[in-house]
Amino acid sequence: MGAPCEYGLLIARPGFLVQLAPIRRVFHSQGIFVAKMKLTQAERLSLWNQYEILKHVNPDDIKEYERNQEILSNGFELYYSELNPSIYESGVDEATCREVQEILNVFRAITFSCDRLKYTPKSYHAQFEGFDGNGSTGHYGFAQFLRRTLGLWDELADRPDNSHSSTSLNHYRAMVRAWDRLGGNYELDAAEIEQIADAR
Known part of the structure; x- marks a missing residue:
C-alpha cells in the first residue's frame, strides 16, 4: 500500500520498498497508481518501474504488466484506462450520494410504517423499484454499492x-x-404513505 512521505509516495511490496517522485493526481488500487487521463513523462516512468517490480512479485501476470509497460513507454493515452479498468474516470459526487441515501430513507420509512400498521399500500409507487441503470448518473451504482456490497x-x-x-x-x-x-x-400513517408514494 502507499504512504505519503516528504518526497512523494512510498510503495510497499513484499521484499520491495520504492520511493516515487511527487505525482500530480492519481488514484490508488492494489498498489498501482493510475492517472486520470494525462501522465507526465516522470509519472509514466514511475508507473513503468512499479510494473517492473510487480513482474517479480506476481510472475504469473507478467504478460499483463509488460503490456502496461508498453502502453506507458509509448504514451498511448487511449489505453491509459486499461492500466486499471476498475477505476472510473468520473466519480460520484457527495450530493448524489446523499440524495441516494435520502431516497432509500423514504422507502425505509414507508416499509417500517407499513410493517407497523400491517398496511398494504394502494399505490404501486410505495415500493422501491431501483434506479435507471442507463440514465441516473451515479445513483444506480452508489445504491447498488450501499445495498449489495455494504448490506445497508x-x-x-x-x-x-x-x-x-x-x-x-x-x-x-x-x-x-x-x-x-x-x-x-419514520412513523407514517396510511394517508401519509399514500401521499408520499403518489407525490409529483
Whole structure:
C-alpha cells in the first residue's frame, strides 16, 4: 500500500520498498497508481518501474504488466484506462450520494410504517423499484454499492436494482420533498404513505 512521505509516495511490496517522485493526481488500487487521463513523462516512468517490480512479485501476470509497460513507454493515452479498468474516470459526487441515501430513507420509512400498521399500500409507487441503470448518473451504482456490497437498507434487499425507467429519479425526488414536508417521520400513517408514494 502507499504512504505519503516528504518526497512523494512510498510503495510497499513484499521484499520491495520504492520511493516515487511527487505525482500530480492519481488514484490508488492494489498498489498501482493510475492517472486520470494525462501522465507526465516522470509519472509514466514511475508507473513503468512499479510494473517492473510487480513482474517479480506476481510472475504469473507478467504478460499483463509488460503490456502496461508498453502502453506507458509509448504514451498511448487511449489505453491509459486499461492500466486499471476498475477505476472510473468520473466519480460520484457527495450530493448524489446523499440524495441516494435520502431516497432509500423514504422507502425505509414507508416499509417500517407499513410493517407497523400491517398496511398494504394502494399505490404501486410505495415500493422501491431501483434506479435507471442507463440514465441516473451515479445513483444506480452508489445504491447498488450501499445495498449489495455494504448490506445497508436490508429491508429493501428483495427490491430490484434497476428500474429501467428514466422517470424513476424525478419521482423519487418528489417523494423526498413530500416526506420532508411531513417532517421526515419514520412513523407514517396510511394517508401519509399514500401521499408520499403518489407525490409529483
